[in-house]
Amino acid sequence: MKEQAVERLVETHLLSDLEEAKEALVQGEDAKLSLPGITPGEKLAYLAAAIWIVEKIKLDRSEFKTAYDAYQKEIKEI
DSSP: OOHHHHHHHHHHSOHHHHHHHHHHHHTTOOOSSOOSSSSHHHHHHHHHHHHHHHHHHHHHTOOHHHHHHHHHHHHHHO
C-alpha cells in the first residue's frame, strides 16, 4: 500500500464519499471515486485504510502521518 495514495484519498475526499465508495465496491458496483489499486480488493483496501485514518484523525486530532503509522501498526497486529 502506497502511503501517498492513502494520503491523497484522505485529503481530497469527505468521509461520507469514502464510505459510499466502499459500499459500492462491497456491492460489486463501481466506485464513483478514482481509486488506487487494480482489483476491487486493492481498491477496497485503500478505502478501508483511508476511512480508518480519517476517523483516527478526528478522534485524536492527529496529523495524517501519525494516524497512518497507527493504522500500519494496527493491521500488523491482526
